[in-house]
Amino acid sequence: MSKVTRHVLDNGLVVLLKEVHNAPLISWWVLYRVGSRNEHTGITGVSHWVEHMLFKGTEQFPAGYLDKAIDREGGAWNAQTFIDYTAYYETLPADRIDLALRLEADRMMNAQFDIEEVESERTVIISERQGAENSPLFWLGEEMQAAAFRVHGYHHEIIGDMVDLHTMTRDDLYNHYRAHYAPNNAIAVAVGDFNSDEMLARITELYGAIPAAPPPKLFVRPEPGQIGERRVRVERPGKTAFLDVSYKAPAASDPDWFSLAIINSILCGPSGLGGGGIDNKTSRLYKALVETELAASVDGSLTPTIDPYLYAISVTVRDGHTTEEVEAALDEQIDRLVAGDITEQELNRAKKQARALFAYSTERVTMQAFWLAFAESFDSYNWFENYVASLEAVTLEDVRAAAAKYLRRQTRTVGYFVPLDGADAEEDEE
Amino acid sequence: MAANGLPSPDTITRVVLDNGITALVYENFAAQSVVISGSLRAGSLYETPERNGLAALTASALMRGTENRDFNAIHAELEDIGADIGVSSNIHRTGFFGKALAEDLPTLVDVLADVLRRPTFPTAHIERLRGEVLTGLQYRSQDTRYRANRAFRAALYPDNHPYHYGTSGTVETVPQIAVSDMIAFHQQHYGPQDMIIVVVGAVKAAAVIDTLKQYLADWQNPSQPQPPALPEVPRVTESRRAKVALPGKTQSDIVLGLPGPSRFSEDYQAAVLANSVLGQFGMMGRIGASVREELGLAYYAYSQIDGGMGPGPWSVVAGVNPANVDLAIERIGDELRRLTNEPVSDQDLADNQAYYVGNLPLQLESNEGIASTLTSIELYNLGLDYLVTYRDRIYRLTKDDLQRAARRYLNPDALVIGTAGP
Numbered sequence: 001m002s003k004v005t006r007h008v009l010d011n012g013l014v015v016l017l018k019e020v021h022n023a024p025l026i027s028w029w030v031l032y033r034v035g036s037r038n039e040h041t042g043i044t045g046v047s048h049w050v051e052h053m054l055f056k057g058t059e060q061f062p063a064g065y066l067d068k069a070i071d072r073e074g075g076a077w078n079a080q081t082f083i084d085y086t087a088y089y090e091t092l093p094a095d096r097i098d099l100a101l102r103l104e105a106d107r108m109m110n111a112q113f114d115i116e117e118v119e120s121e122r123t124v125i126i127s128e129r130q131g132a133e134n135s136p137l138f139w140l141g142e143e144m145q146a147a148a149f150r151v152h153g154y155h156h157e158i159i160g161d162m163v164d165l166h167t168m169t170r171d172d173l174y175n176h177y178r179a180h181y182a183p184n185n186a187i188a189v190a191v192g193d194f195n196s197d198e199m200l201a202r203i204t205e206l207y208g209a210i211p212a213a214p215p216p217k218l219f220v221r222p223e224p225g226q227i228g229e230r231r232v233r234v235e236r237p238g239k240t241a242f243l244d245v246s247y248k249a250p251a252a253s254d255p256d257w258f259s260l261a262i263i264n265s266i267l268c269g270p271s272g273l274g275g276g277g278i279d280n281k282t283s284r285l286y287k288a289l290v291e292t293e294l295a296a297s298v299d300g301s302l303t304p305t306i307d308p309y310l311y312a313i314s315v316t317v318r319d320g321h322t323t324e325e326v327e328a329a330l331d332e333q334i335d336r337l338v339a340g341d342i343t344e345q346e347l348n349r350a351k352k353q354a355r356a357l358f359a360y361s362t363e364r365v366t367m368q369a370f371w372l373a374f375a376e377s378f379d380s381y382n383w384f385e386n387y388v389a390s391l392e393a394v395t396l397e398d399v400r401a402a403a404a405k406y407l408r409r410q411t412r413t414v415g416y417f418v419p420l421d422g423a424d425a426e427e428d429e430e
Numbered sequence: 431m432a433a434n435g436l437p438s439p440d441t442i443t444r445v446v447l448d449n450g451i452t453a454l455v456y457e458n459f460a461a462q463s464v465v466i467s468g469s470l471r472a473g474s475l476y477e478t479p480e481r482n483g484l485a486a487l488t489a490s491a492l493m494r495g496t497e498n499r500d501f502n503a504i505h506a507e508l509e510d511i512g513a514d515i516g517v518s519s520n521i522h523r524t525g526f527f528g529k530a531l532a533e534d535l536p537t538l539v540d541v542l543a544d545v546l547r548r549p550t551f552p553t554a555h556i557e558r559l560r561g562e563v564l565t566g567l568q569y570r571s572q573d574t575r576y577r578a579n580r581a582f583r584a585a586l587y588p589d590n591h592p593y594h595y596g597t598s599g600t601v602e603t604v605p606q607i608a609v610s611d612m613i614a615f616h617q618q619h620y621g622p623q624d625m626i627i628v629v630v631g632a633v634k635a636a637a638v639i640d641t642l643k644q645y646l647a648d649w650q651n652p653s654q655p656q657p658p659a660l661p662e663v664p665r666v667t668e669s670r671r672a673k674v675a676l677p678g679k680t681q682s683d684i685v686l687g688l689p690g691p692s693r694f695s696e697d698y699q700a701a702v703l704a705n706s707v708l709g710q711f712g713m714m715g716r717i718g719a720s721v722r723e724e725l726g727l728a729y730y731a732y733s734q735i736d737g738g739m740g741p742g743p744w745s746v747v748a749g750v751n752p753a754n755v756d757l758a759i760e761r762i763g764d765e766l767r768r769l770t771n772e773p774v775s776d777q778d779l780a781d782n783q784a785y786y787v788g789n790l791p792l793q794l795e796s797n798e799g800i801a802s803t804l805t806s807i808e809l810y811n812l813g814l815d816y817l818v819t820y821r822d823r824i825y826r827l828t829k830d831d832l833q834r835a836a837r838r839y840l841n842p843d844a845l846v847i848g849t850a851g852p
Contacts, residue, residue, distance in 0.1 A: 022460035023795050055713075064719070067712030072781050074788020093791055123726035123751075130681040131729055131749045134574050237678030239568040270512065278514035278529075281505040293558055296565035319565050349510055356512025356531050359462040363796045426675040427581065 004372060004381055005196060011212040012184025015203055016372050016381050018191045020365055026097040026192030027369040030104045031087040031377055033187070034180040036160075037153035037307070038219045043168055045160015046176045048081040049125055053173060054088065055079070056117045058110040061103060063117070073099060076366070081158055084306045085377050086180075091366045094193040098202070104188070105206040108181050118170045126166075129159050136238050137314075140417045143232040144244050148310060148413040152223035182213030187376045191369035223308070230413040238419030241317035243326050248411040249311040252304030253379040258390045259402035260311055261302055265350040266342060267333070268300025268313060272357030273371055273387070285313070288333045294321045306378045310413075311406065323416045334407050340400045347396055354391045436790065437800060439814040443635040449622035449649055453642050454804045455635040456628075458797055464532045464631025466542060467801040469523040469809065472619035474597045475657060479589065481607050483599015485519040485619075487563065488612045492517050494555035497548040501555055504541060513538055517545065521592055522657065522739040523809070524620075529798075532632035536641055543645035546620060551612050560604060567601050574676060574850040575749065578683040581672040582848030586689065586743060591661050593742065621651025626808045630801040660740050663689050666844045674850035682752045682851025684759060690735045690744025690839050693810040698737055700827050701744065701835035706782045707774050708765060708836075709733025709746060716765045717746060725761065727754045739809075744839050752851045759847060766842040773829040787821045 007015040035047050057063030070077045075092035077100070088107075090100035132138040142157050149155035159165075188207070190199055226248060250256040264271070269280020280286050280298070289295040296316040303309060317326050362368050375384035383390075435441075443455040477484040493515065495501050508515060513530035515538065526546070530538045570576045580596055587593040599607070627646070629638045666688060691698045709717040714732040721731035728750045736742025746766075750758045774782075793799050794817075807816050 024791055025795060064712070064723070068781055071711055071785045072788070074785060074790070074792065076789075076792055091792060093788060096788075120723070120726035124722055124729055127681065127727065127749065127751060128729035130751060133680040136572075237676075238572050240565060240572075269509070278512060279505060279509060279516075282502065282509045290562070291558070293561060296562040316565060316569070318561055319568060320561075353509065353512040356463070359531060360529060363461045363463065363798075365795070420678075428673055 004385060006381065007200060009183065009204060009208050011208065011210055013207050013210075014187045014376060015200065016187070016189040016376060017196045017199055018368065018372065019194060019196055020191055020368065021193050023365070024094045024193050025091060025365050026094045026190060026194055027089060027091040027365040028097060028100040028104065029087055029089040029189045029369045029373045030108070031085050031187045031189075031373040032180055033185050033377055034086055034216070034218075035082050035084040036156065036158040037083045039153055039156070039160075040219050042164060043172050043176070044156045044164045045125070045158070046168060046172055047086050048158055048160065049121065049168065050173055050177050051079045051081045051086050052121050052125060053113055053118065053177070054107050054111050056112065056114065056121070058106050058112060060106050060110065066103060069099060075100070083154055083158060083309070085374070087370070087373060089366065089370065097190075097194070101202060101206050105210065108183065108186065109210060111177060113170055113174045113177065115170050118173060122165065125159070126162070129162060129165060132159065136234070136236055136240070136417050136419070137242060139234045139236055140242060140244055140415050143234050144246055144312075144413055144415045147230045147232045147415070148246055148248070149223050151221045152307065153219060153221065154223070154307070154309060179216045183207060183210045184212040185216055187373050189369045189373040191372065192365045226411040229409045232413065232415045233418060234415065235418045235420055238417070241323050241419055242417035243315040243317060243323045243330070244312060244415040245327070245330060246310040246312040246413045246415070247406050247408070249302060249309055249406060251306060251308050251378070252383065255390075256402050256405070257302075257304065259394050259398040260406055261391065262347060262350045262394050262399055263337070263403055263407075264300040264302045264311065265353060266346050267337065268298055270350065270353040270357055271301070273361040273367070277357065278353070284333055284337075285330065288329055289315060289326060292329065293318060294326050294329055304374070304378055304383075323418070327414065338403050338407050340403070342396065342399050342403070344396055347394070347399060351392055355388055358388050436794070436817040437804065438818045442804065442814050443639065444814060445639050447622070447643065447647050449647065451622045451625045451627060451646055451649075452808055453639060454626070454628045454808055455638045456630045456800055456804060457633065457635055458630055458800065459632045461797060462532055462632055463797060464530055464535050464538070464629065464633050465797040465801045466528040466538060466627065466629050467526065467805050468625065468627035469525040469805065470546070470620060470625040471623065471654060471657065472524040472615070473519050473522045474595060475521055475592045476615070476619055476655070479595060480603065481611055482595050482603040483563075483597070484607050484611055484615055485524065486598045487560070487604065487607055488615045489517045489519040489524050490563070491551050491556055491559055491612055492545040492549045494559060495550045495552040496544045497550060498544055499541075501552070504545065507537060507541055511537065515542055515545070520597055520738075535629070535631070535633055535638065539641050539645050547649055549616060551609050553609055556609050556612070563598070563604055564601060567598065567604065571601070572676060574679055574681065574683040577674040577676065577850035578685045578848045580848070581674050581850060582685040582687070582745065582846060583743065585670060585672040585848060586666075586687070586846040587663055588661070591663060593740070618653050618655065621654040622646065622649045623651070623654045626805060628801045628804045628808070630797045630804065663741060666841070666846055669843065669845045669847065671847040671849065674848070675852070676850055677852060679852045681749050682755050682849055684748045684750065684755060684847065684849050685745055686759065686762065686845050686847040687743045687745030688839060688841065688845060689741040691737060691835070692740050692742070693737045693806075697831065697835040697838065699823060700831040701839060702735055702737065703779075703782045703786065703824075703827060704769060704774070704832040704836045705733050705735050705744065706785065707778050707832070708769050711782055711785060716768070717748075717762055720761050720765060721748060721758055725757070727751070727758050731758070731762070755849055755851065763842045763845070766840050766845075769836045770833070770840055770842065773833045776829070779827070779829050779832065783824050783827070786824050790817065790820065
């Protein structure tokens with residue numbers, strides 16, 4: 001595989017190119033440096049809603065045209081809004097990629113935000129939120145974020161608070177779009193079957209003339225240090241209890257992040273970079289919680305983020321046991337780990353696992369392009385290129401230090417989902 | 431897709447072992463990994479309603495211990511090298527999937543063969559697994575999408591039909607399944623006859639075949655029964671609706687439809703294209719355009735064809751505000767009526783043909799995508815030249831073919847509807 005090349009156009013657009021000639025495909029991503037972290041109260045959910053509006057067409061590519069155009073060319077496209085970014089992509093047969101290049105250049109500037117489309121999308125997004133609310137874990141997750149972040153924009157869900165979804169206006173959406181969608185606030189990435197010189201020339205032709213905007217005034221409020229454990233309880237109809245324990249984690253650009261990734265692998269099992277994980281039945285918490293029949297499953301999640309976010313452990317409590325029992329058993333394991341009992345063997349095993357999972361994660365050009373854009377947004381594309389090497393470099397001492405520094409009760413939030421009785425379903429036929 | 435183009439008879443290695451296992455291998459040195467996928471002739475088709483969930487529980491129990499390895503040994507051997515194996519059962523077949531770094535293929539085959547052939551169903555582990563399954567079933571009993579789908583299928587297929595039942599069993603049946611039932615199910619149904627195993631990745635085909643032979647060639651099971659014939663599904667003569675009430679939910683789920691084509695039906699491909707026009711192409715097809723884009727009722731509203739070994743459903747799925755359930759059902763009905771009453775436009779046909787043909791490189795980009803395609807090619811007797819001739823077969827379809835398929839399976843005035851919500 002060839003190396004990544006990085007270019008900055010005169011208008012500030014960062015372009016990353018990586019040739020991969022295994023399949024006649026190209027993936028094209030444009031990532032904007034704005035996400036739900038940059039939303040103040042009153043417009044929570046605006047980044048995600050703007051993302052939806054960018055599928056409503058422009059003068060050049062009217063609504064309904066693009067859905068069909070991309071499919072017709074045998075491609076895939078989508079977008080995602082995260083706490084730190086909003087990103088759009090198309091993956092197409094290599095000889096059809098020009099459509100994607102033109103589309104993203106066009107909608108960087110020319111999305112219309114027609115008032116009727118805004119209103120029709122309002123109910124779609126409310127429906128999206130209501131669908132999420134059907135899951136007990138959504139309610140718990142929302143309360144956990146709100147408790148863990150009192151000041152920082154990480155305190156609300158990406159989809160936004162329901163009240164804001166009802167009251168946000170077309171102008172709120174359009175102003176957000178105009179403030180953040182500009183070449184100097186974007187990272188564009190192509191990975192796949194192309195010639196880099198030709199690709200760069202075409203990108204320059206299509207994007208080079210888009211004017212830079214004044215640097216956006218980003219809404220960012222640093223979270224003050226946490227001064228004690230926070231606890232939340234969510235009580236809803238249901239049959240199953242859940243426990244979430246979230247520790248404050250370092251930013252992805254902090255070398256400690258990799259130490260914590262190793263800890264997660266040892267505690268909860270390895271997770272890849274989106275290529276699908278593997279089983280975790282030899283992990284410490286599986287043995288302590290699931291093998292002892294206190295829990296039905298356990299998962300750990302550590303996401304790379306711009307600002308310090310969360311290392312979250314989620315447990316499904318097994319029928320017949322209490323959340324309190326599970327929490328006590330989990331704490332015992334955390335205490336052991338903080339006391340420094342990780343072995344060289346466990347560390348090496350986590351590294352071998354990381355190599356395999358990285359290989360799975362990077363099979364598709366779409367995932368490679370995503371990770372290059374994502375990594376460039378919170379650190380540098382080299383974060384992704386050096387991912388395995390960074391994990392390899394973690395020492396036993398690093399892991400012990402990170403455990404002591406981050407797995408502290410004072411800086412964690414503990415959440416209980418308590419299922420309320422009386423949720424038995426009724427069925428009838430007509 | 432590897433650099434040498436679409437998998438074809440020239441690049442797929444296919445070997446039938448003496449005991450009946452069919453092995454397909456495809457070399458792809460573009461990635462460092464290897465995947466195994468395949469299936470054997472065991473599924474919920476072979477269980478009784480009283481033991482509903484037996485096939486699924488048996489499949490999940492395989493990795494709890496074998497004659498050669500206990501629970502920890504199985505999982506340590508895989509997880510130590512970042513490898514993974516999963517086995518799960520559906521109605522007709524029990525499928526398996528594994529992945530590893532290419533250098534670790536022998537370990538992957540060794541462990542897979544061991545769990546398929548020599549499970550011991552250790553009692554303590556089975557009880558633990560049973561508890562996990564029951565917790566999962568309790569959780570899903572509160573999931574509107576799952577409940578709407580279950581209600582739909584139970585109302586669509588009569589109770590003498592295996593499609594009436596869910597494959598994972600229920601909180602009533604799972605406690606009734608004894609370890610001896612699992613042992614007997616495994617002895618009778620797991621075997622080499624009709625088994626398919628596909629390996630794709632950075633490995634040499636000849637070496638893979640040798641490895642597969644080493645671990646699987648001596649497997650015999652003369653007791654494997656032929657699949658039973660499926661009972662008739664009575665024709666639906668008027669629409670009927672099964673409702674599930676789940677307190678506290680904020681959104682309702684709708685699943686509606688009728689029995690669709692099997693993968694063996696001669697009009698399967700025509701039905702798939704008609705379905706794409708209905709609820710897939712672009713932003714979830716015509717249903718997406720009406721229910722989501724025009725009315726703003728739903729975040730998701732689409733249609734799908736199961737198209738497996740038998741007449742699985744051709745269905746429409748939507749999640750809407752509880753106040754909009756009837757309106758959404760009405761608008762979906764309108765689109766079904768249009769699809770059956772009118773031929774699709776020339777543009778619709780051309781778009782969808784281009785989509786199905788153009789999408790192949792994306793589908794075949796990863797080892798996993800190639801393996802799942804090759805598994806289908808073998809399971810449904812599609813022929814090793816299937817991908818090479820695919821384009822011609824898609825472009826041979828006419829508007830009449832699509833309409834005929836839609837009319838054969840869909841009737842907007844006699845639908846089975848499952849809903850679940852507050």
